[in-house]
Amino acid sequence: MPVRSGAMEIAADMDTARHAPEATAPPRSDVPVFSARGLNKVYGSDETQVHALRDVDLDIWRGEFVVLLGASGSGKSTLLNILGGLDVPSSGEVRFAEHRLTGADESELTTYRREHVGFVFQFYNLIPSLTVRENLGLVTDIAVDPMPIDEAIALVGLTPRRDHFPAQLSGGEQQRVAIARAIVKRPEVLLCDEPTGALDYTTGKLVLEVIARINAELGTTAVVITHNAAIAGMADRVLHLGDGRIQKVQVNAHKISPSELSW
Numbered sequence: 448m449p450v451r452s453g454a455m456e457i458a459a460d461m462d463t464a465r466h467a468p469e470a471t472a473p474p475r476s477d478v479p480v481f482s483a484r485g486l487n488k489v490y491g492s493d494e495t496q497v498h499a500l501r502d503v504d505l506d507i508w509r510g511e512f513v514v515l516l517g518a519s520g521s522g523k524s525t526l527l528n529i530l531g532g533l534d535v536p537s538s539g540e541v542r543f544a545e546h547r548l549t550g551a552d553e554s555e556l557t558t559y560r561r562e563h564v565g566f567v568f569q570f571y572n573l574i575p576s577l578t579v580r581e582n583l584g585l586v587t588d589i590a591v592d593p594m595p596i597d598e599a600i601a602l603v604g605l606t607p608r609r610d611h612f613p614a615q616l617s618g619g620e621q622q623r624v625a626i627a628r629a630i631v632k633r634p635e636v637l638l639c640d641e642p643t644g645a646l647d648y649t650t651g652k653l654v655l656e657v658i659a660r661i662n663a664e665l666g667t668t669a670v671v672i673t674h675n676a677a678i679a680g681m682a683d684r685v686l687h688l689g690d691g692r693i694q695k696v697q698v699n700a701h702k703i704s705p706s707e708l709s710w
């Protein structure tokens with residue numbers, strides 16, 4: 448790897464990506480966690496057709512913290528949902544480690560999501576009639592090798608709130624419960640779609656700190672969608688999406704801790 452200083456921007460030219468992958472991604476293992484080639488996603492047909500992703504090539508490496516940045520409608524959620532097995536591309540191929548996601552049937556995708564992927568969305572989707580511990584219990588009951596519920600709750604700093612109901616928690620605390628629920632099954636990847644979208648500045652930072660900590664301490668590969676360019680500083684790599692394409696890849700030689708970000 449060449450020594451880098453500061454943020455380096457590289458055009459996501461397909462040839463560059465194919466012939467010199469080390470120029471766009473700091474490899475941390477031989478097999479990428481995610482590998483996508485020639486991804487296209489078209490919604491609808493005829494006049495109502497929307498081309499949400501166009502010829503996307505992408506590798507994401509184990510332990511990386513990747514931010515997806517781009518305007519509304521640029522294809523961020525579509526890409527994340529395809530990586531997470533919630534949606535399928537119209538053409539192209541996606542792999543999770545050695546497993547081909549394209550071509551998998553619905554039950555295989557369900558197993559993939561259940562065993563390997565933690566999702567965090569803008570809205571927390573906690574079960575209101577269950578306590579924090581019970582919300583996590585819904586996951587650990589069916590997970591293959593979960594961590595102890597209290598360990599996941601401690602990781603997000605909510606031990607004193609573990610027997611509270613969602614309505615007794617602030618928005619930021621509820622989002623931290625959602626993160627604990629996503630990671631309690633020890634997923635390889637944590638996929639977050641605007642996790643701070645509904646939160647104020649200070650609370651949003653706390654939530655980002657939790658995601659960064661899980662990435663650093665558990666080695667969980669994290670992909671985080673945001674509209675907020677300031678958040679990009681905490682990533683290893685920032686993929687700038689525009690009009691369904693990866694238009695620019697930014698590699699951060701020095702990651703900034705969420706507490707040092709300001710916007």
Ligand SMILES: Nc1ncnc2c1ncn2[C@@H]1O[C@H](COP(=O)(O)OP(=O)(O)OP(=O)(O)O)[C@@H](O)[C@H]1O
Nearest residue numbers: 490491497499517518519520521522523524525526
């Ligand atoms: N189920 C769907 N049916 C039809 N069009 C869709 C569907 N989902 C997304 N689209 C379209 O695909 C394009 C990309 O959508 P996507 O949700 O991926 O954007 P995004 O970058 O996540 O935007 P935002 O920042 O607003 O969440 C948009 O033009 C959107 O209208």
Ligand SMILES: [Mg+2]
Nearest residue numbers: 523524525640
């Ligand atoms: Mg979106």
